[in-house]
Amino acid sequence: MEIVLCVTGSVAAIEAVKLARELRRQGASVTCFMSEDACRIIHPYAMEFATGSKPILELTGEIEHVKYADADLILVAPATANIIGKLAFKLADNPISSLLLTASGMGTPIVMVPSMHEAMYAAAKGNMRRLRDEGVVFVEPRMDEGKAKFPDINTIVLEAMRQTSKQRLRGKRVLISLGGTYEPIDPVRGITNRSSGKMGLAVARRAYIEGADVTLLAGIISVDIPQQFTVIGTETADSMASAVRELIGEHDVFVSAAAVADFKPTYTERKISSDGELTLTLKPNPKIIKIARELNPDALIVGFKAEYDVPRDELIRSAEKQMQEAGVDIVVANDVSVEGFGSDSNMAIIVSDEALELPVMSKDDLASLIIDEIAGKLEEKERNS
Known part of the structure; x- marks a missing residue:
């Protein structure tokens, strides 16, 4: 099971290390893409420790946005209103948005975990509905203290495992x-x-x-x-x-x-x-x-x-x-x-x-x-x- 974990610039990025470790405990191979804002919240060394490989911070001649777009799953956790909007309107101006656009074109499963202020979450719901209609799966946040907070890590991992399984009970x-x-x-x-x-x-x-x-x-x-x-x-x-x-x-x-x-x-x-x-x-x-x-x-x-x-x-x-x-x-x-x-x-x-x-x-x-x-x-x- 090959999962690409995209970490964007929400304060919930501090949970990404534990999330990556748990995905690996479940047998996944994890590659990490980090946005510039995410790197201001957690150091790339932390994600290198969690995943076992250096995170991707920029696109090079290896065209990483194409190389990893056919993974078993693209997991955006946390997902900001910014990255949700970029995918909704098919914008590609950084490594993560370029990866998502390419993966969307390939039909690769995408799961997003929104994490932001409650007002931003409410404003982003239209974009989320649009993406749901295109097959993107959202893990609902935990609403608390006026914020759409990162849900329990086991909940995210459960959804990731569903999206990468053979789904022998689909429709049952x-x-x-x-x-x-x-x-x-x-x-x-x-x-x-x-x-x-x-x-x-x-x-x-x-x-x-x-x-x-x-x-x-x-x-x-x-x-x-x-x-x-x-x-x-x-x-x-x-x-x-x-x-x-x-x-x-x-x-x-x-x-x-x-x-x-x-x-x-x-x-x-x-x-x-x-x-x-x-x-x-x-x-x-x-x-x-x-x-x-x-x-x-x-x-x-x-x-x-x-x-x-x-x-x-x-x-x-x-x-x-x-x-x-x-x-x-x-x-x-x-x-x-x-x-x-x-x-x-x-x-x-x-x-x-x-x-x-x-x-x-x-x-x-x-x-x-x-x-x-x-x-x-x-x-x-x-x-x-």
């Missing part, structure tokens, strides 16, 4: 539940399942990278959601079930990664006294994955099955049972006694046409394998249709 709508649900006992107490939402978010990120339009049904989570996702809060199992009923018909894939409470207590309107013993009456919650299958027989459905301290054979049988009873296409089964809740790693078995037993790996790596399985199933489905 993916619905993903994540986190735990909370079932109230009274106005101040409740019962819940432990879940951070990390696994569901990892799958969401990988689906987005592969071109999918992703909607999240978020229960109780402890992760930050990138701005690219549509998020619907679903605190209880009933609210999550209602959201699935409403949305499943519009989606091609449903990934049920949430840890939904199996039972809910009878709710008491007033706070229960803390004196003495308490007996709770529990009622079963709706089986969301079954609802999804009943309402959308054509959707590809992925379930998660968590067990605690069981043999691998029993874990596989439990996954196969879920596939048979709920009509699930793929089940990701794991023993949470091996890698606990909130961990960044997981040891799972992906059960589909066969059982793929996996070693302990990061949740990001596991998410990649899950999306590989989903993409393969969808491709097979399309071939047979």
Whole structure:
């Protein structure tokens, strides 16, 4: 993955070093173009350290604006109102504007990260609309203190990875539940399942990278959601079930990664006294994955099955049972006694046409394998249709 990072003269240029380092950690080869104003904010040596090569500050006989214009991605971060306007009106009077004009003519993907005063951002929106119509992608800034500020670096990297992927899920709508649900006992107490939402978010990120339009049904989570996702809060199992009923018909894939409470207590309107013993009456919650299958027989459905301290054979049988009873296409089964809740790693078995037993790996790596399985199933489905 070859990315050209263009750094222009916004104060947010100070974030470019961290951005370049993170892109390289994701496997990208990064070449940097810097404007004269950017060089007044950060020294070119800093970008040389971050990218591993000298930044391009001027055009020479090597015609750098043509040499690098066919990269996998041109990323302008930060993008000033000035550079946005120059591309909108096809002006080329410096190395970066010349590169962008050439790349635009070649059809190279361009992503811009606006960073400027709020009033300038408002004035530049017409130029941004014009560029969006031409295929330029904008990562929305973080609006704060009267400024359009640089967004979280991971958000920018996520968009860069999407624009440089094979986009095997382009045009697909993916619905993903994540986190735990909370079932109230009274106005101040409740019962819940432990879940951070990390696994569901990892799958969401990988689906987005592969071109999918992703909607999240978020229960109780402890992760930050990138701005690219549509998020619907679903605190209880009933609210999550209602959201699935409403949305499943519009989606091609449903990934049920949430840890939904199996039972809910009878709710008491007033706070229960803390004196003495308490007996709770529990009622079963709706089986969301079954609802999804009943309402959308054509959707590809992925379930998660968590067990605690069981043999691998029993874990596989439990996954196969879920596939048979709920009509699930793929089940990701794991023993949470091996890698606990909130961990960044997981040891799972992906059960589909066969059982793929996996070693302990990061949740990001596991998410990649899950999306590989989903993409393969969808491709097979399309071939047979």
